[in-house]
Amino acid sequence: MKNLTIKMLLVLGGVSVISAGFLGYVYTATYDRIELNREKRVKEAIYKVLPEIDDYEKISAEPDIFKGTGGGVKSGYAVLAGGMGFQGEITMMVGVNEEVNRLMGISVLESVETPGLGDKIKGIDFRKQFRGMPILRQKGIKVNAITGATISSDAVEKIIQKAIKDVKRIH
Amino acid sequence: MLKEFIKGLWKDNPVLRQLLGMCPTLAVTTTALNGMAMGLATTFVVVSAGIVVSLSRKLIPKQVRIPVFTVIIATFVTVVDMVLKAYFPQLSSALGPYVPLIVVNCLILGRQEAFTSKNPIHLAISDTFGMGLGFTFILIVLGSVRELIGAGTWFGTVIFPTGPAGFKPLVIMVLPAGAFITLGLIAALYNLINLKVKGEV
Numbered sequence: 001m002k003n004l005t006i007k008m009l010l011v012l013g014g015v016s017v018i019s020a021g022f023l024g025y026v027y028t029a030t031y032d033r034i035e036l037n038r039e040k041r042v043k044e045a046i047y048k049v050l051p052e053i054d055d056y057e058k059i060s061a062e063p064d065i066f067k068g069t070g071g072g073v074k075s076g077y078a079v080l081a082g083g084m085g086f087q088g089e090i091t092m093m094v095g096v097n098e099e100v101n102r103l104m105g106i107s108v109l110e111s112v113e114t115p116g117l118g119d120k121i122k123g124i125d126f127r128k129q130f131r132g133m134p135i136l137r138q139k140g141i142k143v144n145a146i147t148g149a150t151i152s153s154d155a156v157e158k159i160i161q162k163a164i165k166d167v168k169r170i171h
Numbered sequence: 172m173l174k175e176f177i178k179g180l181w182k183d184n185p186v187l188r189q190l191l192g193m194c195p196t197l198a199v200t201t202t203a204l205n206g207m208a209m210g211l212a213t214t215f216v217v218v219s220a221g222i223v224v225s226l227s228r229k230l231i232p233k234q235v236r237i238p239v240f241t242v243i244i245a246t247f248v249t250v251v252d253m254v255l256k257a258y259f260p261q262l263s264s265a266l267g268p269y270v271p272l273i274v275v276n277c278l279i280l281g282r283q284e285a286f287t288s289k290n291p292i293h294l295a296i297s298d299t300f301g302m303g304l305g306f307t308f309i310l311i312v313l314g315s316v317r318e319l320i321g322a323g324t325w326f327g328t329v330i331f332p333t334g335p336a337g338f339k340p341l342v343i344m345v346l347p348a349g350a351f352i353t354l355g356l357i358a359a360l361y362n363l364i365n366l367k368v369k370g371e372v
Contacts (some may be wrong), residue, residue, distance in 0.1 A: 008235045015239050019246035026250050030257035037260040088268070112267050114346065148342075 041109060042093070046078045049095025049105040063166045076104050077171075081163035085155040088112040090121075092156070094163035096135070100171050103133040103141065106160065118152030126153075130160075140164055172297050179301030185278045186309040186354075187361040192278035196310060197350040199269050203326050206314025208262050210307025212255070212270065216247045217279045217299045221287040225295035228288045240283045241274070248273045278306060309357070316353050321345035 046056055046066050054070030056078065064080035076097040082089055090111040095104030106127055113119040120126050129144050140161045145153035185191045195213070200206040220243050224231075231239050252270045255263040263270065273279070282302055287295035318324055321344030323331035331338035343349050366372040 004232060004234070008232050011231055012235050012238060012242075015242050019242055023246060023249055026253055030253045033257035034253070037257070041260070110264060117342065117346075 045093035045107040048107045049093050077167050079163040081159045083159040086118045086151045096167050101135050103130045106130050113152045118149040120146050176297035176301040179305040184305045185302050187358050192276045200314040201345045202318045203314040206310035210310040212251050214303025217303045219247045220244045221295045221299035224283045225287045225292045245274045317344045
């Protein structure tokens with residue numbers, strides 16, 4: 001009986017130690033690439049919402065806000081913002097012009113919205129309405145919702161409102 | 172050895188015969204590519220775990236076998252998750268939270284309990300590999316049907332052009348209900364073919 005207890009402890013402990021070591025190895029081996037992929041996606045999203053900038057700098061962390069440089073009048077801020085969608089978290093890059101009175105565009109980084117309905121928030125037909133959309137002093141913005149995907153559309157509106165608030169705080 | 176491999180493809184197909192691993196089967200098969208990626212990731216995990224379990228089957232006391240299997244499976248799933256994130260970021264974001272959930276795919280634990288913990292390594296490999304491929308095969312079929320009818324595409328290529336005068340995608344097929352309908356019809360077809368072969372219909 002006692003022998004069995006010791007054997008069980010040894011096997012469970014041994015298996016856990018080996019798998020922890022193996023995972024540690026794979027984690028260090030893939031860490032750099034995973035970070036690189038994440039940075040690349042953020043960078044691509046910034047250039048997508050502020051297409052005419054030459055470069056950008058990070059001016060705030062959590063919320064992450066980037067200020068585009070160059071591009072003259074077409075420069076502005078890019079804000080990384082997120083919120084709850086229909087099925088899970090939506091992460092978006094929101095572009096705002098320098099005066100913070102117009103949107104420049106949005107780009108969805110991560111979402112798990114329903115394919116064919118909610119995930120149309122990633123499509124150009126939905127996104128193009130934000131290009132140059134005026135930001136009103138009282139109401140902020142008003143989104144034209146996707147038919148059959150009211151919750152996803154409302155979530156996008158809420159995230160953009162939050163992003164605008166974040167920019168105004170530092171503007 | 173060949174027999175153990177073949178049985179997972181048709182006779183003991185994990186999805187259609189054993190009805191195991193329904194969660195990923197229903198959830199990720201919105202497109203053929205997602206189905207294939209989930210199938211291959213699961214195949215990798217079930218084969219790797221099968222090899223380890225088969226090799227260490229004499230060392231594991233039967234009282235703690237389930238936690239040991241679970242730790243082994245969870246380790247390989249975490250490896251798959253990290254490798255996908257590092258080298259296939261697009262696929263990783265498409266499969267999203269379903270990759271970590273491979274851990275609870277009962278097909279994988281089921282094979283360890285029913286087969287690899289009682290058989291030598293060469294049989295364990297052919298059994299788990301056959302089961303993995305049988306699983307992948309059905310996920311691709313399911314994903315193809317749902318993608319074709321639900322979006323008019325196959326592996327992302329347009330097959331039925333949509334438009335005012337063209338093909339009208341049936342959105343329900345990419346929603347959860349479409350998964351249940353398609354899986355039910357495929358399982359019925361599978362049983363019909365089996366009965367036909369036996370000459371009972």
